[in-house]
Amino acid sequence: MKNILIIDDEVNVGLLLSKFLTRNGFNVSTATSGATAAEQLKNNKFNLVLCDFRLEDTDGREMLKKIKREHPDTGVIIITGYSDIKMAVELIKLGAYDYITKPLYPDEILTTINKAIETQKALTEITNHSIPAAAPAETSRPAKKTIASNDFVVGTSRASKELVHQIELVAPTLYSVIIIGESGTGKESVAKSIHLNSNRADKPFIAMDCGSLTKELAGSEFFGHEKGSFTGALTTKIGHFELANGGTLFLDEIANLSYDIQAALLRTVQERKVRRIGGTKEIDLDVRIIVATNENLQDAIRNGKFREDLYHRFNEFTIDLPPLRDRGKDILLLAEHFLALANEELGRHVSRFSPEVTECLLNYRWQGNIRELKNVVRRAALLTEGEEVQIKALPLEMTINSRPMMAEAVFAPTGHTPVKEIKHDLKNAAMEAEYETILRVLREVNFNKTKAAEILKIDRKTLYNKMKANNLDK
Structure with missing residues (x-):
């Protein structure tokens, strides 16, 4: 069980977070001041610290410096009531895994915590030299595994079967892969499935969202930096390439990288070596790279936004993900999967969709793809008190253009009071x-x-x- 320390001088916030994380399998301790937190850190080992930026006796910046100096194996997430991009850059340079603004949302905080712990574990293994700098690539095909990661649902449509075939085909190889698809089609899930069905399945899978990187942070996030290499670099930072060594590095929204960073990335990919910013030692890399984009990279090349040589380095195998609207009855399989997850999250027992809802799910355009479907089903599960999801639990934008019987289920006739008002x-x-x-x-x-x-x-x-x-x- 992973140990988490919450530092927040608002007792209610600490209590709510503690209860939520305990329900999700973590061992949680709380502190209401920097001094109390320091004492707990001295006497206990924590995998992760969630620290509010404003404390009565100190602030998140100073706590972060102290934790990274005295407990380098402990990950840190800073929580604050306001968003400040300069502050975020500074905190991440100081070693914070992430910077989250209030109000806190359960899905967001849980996802961030799990990724932070996974990344910190990989970082600790590298620091302790438990992962070889460059493991020799295995050539034997792995035993047949389940194609899916936890959030990948195998469908029955022709498009889904072709997707599974492509994953099974490319997974055992060392090929770099470009995954192309609209936002929300599950590109990271496909990348994870490729990793899980490869010879690298027991090695790190590190995902990196290139779209959220500023130009100032990109080099440090990719390649890492040495302590003192620039103002504010108070600790050594291991970059994502090193974290993924021996395993797979997934680069999402690759087209959003600046041209300068693309050039540095190309050198690393070509030479299979990385050097931290401010460092002199070159580190050998054995990393499989999977990239994803929702943009046409050929158009980006023609417009001077993306390097053609980098594109050809990545383009050893391409997977085109179909949009959800082209996957037929897979929509219902995915909806049932998300309904089961929502039941588990909410403690509900919603078992099915009404015929009207089923028809609406199949006929809707799903511009947001799988991501939108997941959100719609979670919302519907929250609004459903019985065992069957009714049409009124769907967003109006889905039902407004549906046939009249659907609209009648949403709007009560004039002069009548709906059975249940939200x-x-x-x-x-x-x-x-x-x-x-x-x-x-x-x-x-x-x-x-x-x-x-x-x-x-x-x-x-x-x-x-x-x-x-x-x-x-x-």
Whole structure:
């Protein structure tokens, strides 16, 4: 069982987080001040610390420095009530795994915690030299494994069967892979499945979202840096290439990398060596690279946004993911899978979808693909008190253009009171409006986050935070 320390001077926040994480299998301790936390860190070993940025006797920056200096094997996530991109850059340079803004959302915090612990484990293994710098590649084909990772559902449609065939074909090789598909089609799940069916399955799988990287952070995140290599580099940082050594590095939204970083990435891929920023030692790499994009890289090359030589380095095998609307009855298989997950999360016993809901699920366009379907099913499970999901539990945008009997289920006739009314306070109404606005703009630009941020008049980091908060990043 993993040990987590929560540092927050708001007792209620610590208590709620503690209960939630305990239910999800963690051993949780709490502290309401920096001094109390330091004492607990001295007497106990923690895998991860969640630290509020503002404390009565110190702040998150100072706690982060202290933890990384005295307990380098402990991961740190900083929690704050406001978003500040400069602060985020500084904290990550100091060694924080991530920087999360309040309010906290269960899915977001749990996903971030699990990824932080996984990354810290890989980092500790590298530091302790338990992972060889460059393991020799095995040539024997692995025993047949289950094709899917935990969040990959094998469908029955022709498109799904072809996808499974391609995964089985390329997984045992050393080929680099480009995964092309609209946002929300499950590109990371496919990458994980390739990794799990390869000879590297017992080695690290490190995922990196290139779309969320600033130019200042990209080099350090990819290649790592040595202590003192630049202002604010108070500790040595292991980059993602080193973390993935012996295993698989998945680079999502590869087209969003700056041209300068693409050049540095090309050298690393060609030479199979990496050197940390400020370092002199070259480290041998044995890393399989899988990249993903929802953009046409050939167009990006023609427009001078993406290097053609880097494209050809990656393009040893290409997988085109079909959009959800082209997967037929796979939609229902996925919906049932997400309903089971929602039941487990909410403690519900919703067992089926009504015929009207089933028809609506099959006929809807699903511009947000699997990610949108997951969100719709989770919302429906929350709104359903019985065993069957009814049409009124679906978002209006799905039912408004459906046949009349569906609309009747959503709207009560004039002069009649619905059997059950769903009431919203102003906070929930504002959150729902924000969700709908962000989703609508993302659809309009085919989930291109750079364009969406421009239309919404916010920076990319703020968009990513809002997508996380609204569960639109899964």
